[in-house]
Amino acid sequence: MARPRSFDRDHVLHAAERQFRASGYNGTSVDDISSATGLGRGSLYAAFDGKHGVLLEAMTGYFARLSQGPRKMLAGPDEGALERLHQYLLRAVHGVPLAADVPPAPDRAGAACFAAKMALEVGASDPEVKRLAKECFSVVRTAVAECVRAAQRNGDIDPDADPDDLAYLLLTIIRGTDVVGAYGHSPARLTSIAESAFALLPRPHHR
Amino acid sequence: MARPRSFDRDHVLHAAERQFRASGYNGTSVDDISSATGLGRGSLYAAFDGKHGVLLEAMTGYFARLSQGPRKMLAGPDEGALERLHQYLLRAVHGVPLAADVPPAPDRAGAACFAAKMALEVGASDPEVKRLAKECFSVVRTAVAECVRAAQRNGDIDPDADPDDLAYLLLTIIRGTDVVGAYGHSPARLTSIAESAFALLPRPHHR
């Protein structure tokens, strides 16, 4: 009995995320979002309550998408946990996939953690953004810590090491590649960083 | 025969840097800079050629200031190089000092690498900013690599390890703490990250 909406909500949020990534939050105007998504200004305000609403929903969608990665890749039996961590590290340093079907990333700068990027720009004055970014970090860190514990149970990582400490360190490395990868290092170098980090993980003392 | 300028250039750039840090580049208006520095718009344009000029000069000044840190802390004889690296790591994860006389940092979010923050926001469309950020990363990485080599010569780090690989990894960790430290972890956790990273450095095999 009413006109149905003619756009796909997720598709719009995706386009907006790309735009925010490219221009930053304050560097993106509502007209930019309108152009990028194809939505008129009116529809934008009706559906998302303006620019800030678009950001929050885009970040929420990103969070849901991001969470699946580490959870799917890192969960599993104790056996093979170390290798899962290895593979996850190798992938994570190359950025967050923008969609489910594009595993690595076309360019590293555009594949930086969306939450981290927005938090660095406006998080200081935007508690909602700050909170969402914290959640993003938390979900990755928790999944990594759980995988470390699994590897410890399997005897692949030194049982004396604090799994939370290691998870914090690995998360820091992954986020660090967002910064240095975007404006410093080549993909090969990022792989090398991941391999170095993995190689330095504390192994159990033999006997 | 002419009136001398009545403001200290470095002091103005410092205040502008604080403002850019707090609000981001696009989130800072020329009036904001004017208020923060006490300079009128006219003087601002005459001395720095507008907002973008202020940013570039502020980043250049930051770069000069930043460079001194790792160079002073990391250079020295081979003996003690490992411990210098240790101390540098412990300090670096807590941020870049805003001035020479305030060693640690009042709040971690405000002490993130200025170059990294600006590069993440506008680097994609601003080659000058991108270049300055790369230089910042490069000077830290080079100093760290040199210190690693010194520690290797002294027998404190595994001579088979690639010092450049280690330097890239350590730089990534330091930059990563800019992100996670600002919006995730406590200072104590940052110290713990630095200690973990240091502890994992590859030591020489004891015979």
Add this chain to the structure above:
DNA sequence: ACGATTGTGTACTGAACAGTCAGAAACCTA
């Protein structure tokens, strides 16, 4: 003390901005 020269602050301009609104369009039901 004077005038040339430079710093300083304010007022102005055209453009871009976020947000609003009224009317046109599309859909389902009847």
Add this chain to the structure above:
DNA sequence: TAGGTTTCTGACTGTTCAGTACACAATCGT
């Protein structure tokens, strides 16, 4: 096919922005 409801569209508003122009004040050599 007509009615009612929701979405879409594009134009409009007041505000803010970056950058410029200009008048005034301050300083120094002479």
